[in-house]
Amino acid sequence: MIKKLILLSLAGLMLAAPAQASVTDDVRKTVNEVIRIVSDKEMKKPSQEQKRRAAIKQAIGTVFDQQEMARRSLGKHWNQRTPDERRQFVELFSGLLENSYADKIESYNNERIVYVKEVVDGDFAEVKSKVITAKNEEYTLDYRALKQSSGKWVVYDVVIEGVSLVSNYRTQFNKIISANGYAELVKKLQSKSNELKAR
Numbered sequence: 001m002i003k004k005l006i007l008l009s010l011a012g013l014m015l016a017a018p019a020q021a022s023v024t025d026d027v028r029k030t031v032n033e034v035i036r037i038v039s040d041k042e043m044k045k046p047s048q049e050q051k052r053r054a055a056i057k058q059a060i061g062t063v064f065d066q067q068e069m070a071r072r073s074l075g076k077h078w079n080q081r082t083p084d085e086r087r088q089f090v091e092l093f094s095g096l097l098e099n100s101y102a103d104k105i106e107s108y109n110n111e112r113i114v115y116v117k118e119v120v121d122g123d124f125a126e127v128k129s130k131v132i133t134a135k136n137e138e139y140t141l142d143y144r145a146l147k148q149s150s151g152k153w154v155v156y157d158v159v160i161e162g163v164s165l166v167s168n169y170r171t172q173f174n175k176i177i178s179a180n181g182y183a184e185l186v187k188k189l190q191s192k193s194n195e196l197k198a199r
Contacts (some may be wrong), residue, residue: 024127028127036059037059052106067086067090068146069097070090071086072166073173075174111133112132113141114129114132116156125144125145127143143159
């Protein structure tokens with residue numbers, strides 16, 4: 001369920017929005033678009049899988065600041081990477097997110113998302129929400145955003161039941177790098193990406 005929530009979150013996680021609109025409005029708009037795609041009866045057909053996946057990717061890809069999330073997930077090791085290494089890491093990280101969670105987004109089953117509160121502090125903001133299942137189980141789902149120099153808001157992290165997605169990845173990546181070096185992390189990400197694509 002938690003992994004599924006991550007994907008529901010990614011549906012809204014990735015947003016860049018006009019400065020005049022509230023962060024909550026932009027999260028809601030993005031989440032609603034992804035839900036519309038995965039709920040469409042025609043799009044659900046097996047023959048429409050490629051089209052459906054492409055639509056989901058476009059919905060989240062046009063607003064998801066992949067580099068910011070990748071940078072924060074790599075943490076202190078980001079500054080040690082060359083421009084080419086950074087580009088490669090962003091590509092691998094983005095592919096991991098897209099491939100890992102596409103199937104979980106597609107398993108959406110009429111969960112309700114309630115937006116509880118928005119907190120803005122300068123160039124940072126947090127949208128607090130909760131997901132309510134058909135069994136009335138509730139899970140907290142909070143979006144962390146920052147304002148870019150252009151005035152657009154981008155969500156760079158999502159916190160599910162108090163657990164930060166970025167921090168979780170950062171812990172895993174740091175452990176691998178500390179034990180076996182950065183090259184080993186790249187190798188593992190490439191292997192995982194190939195495995196997910198093969199499925």
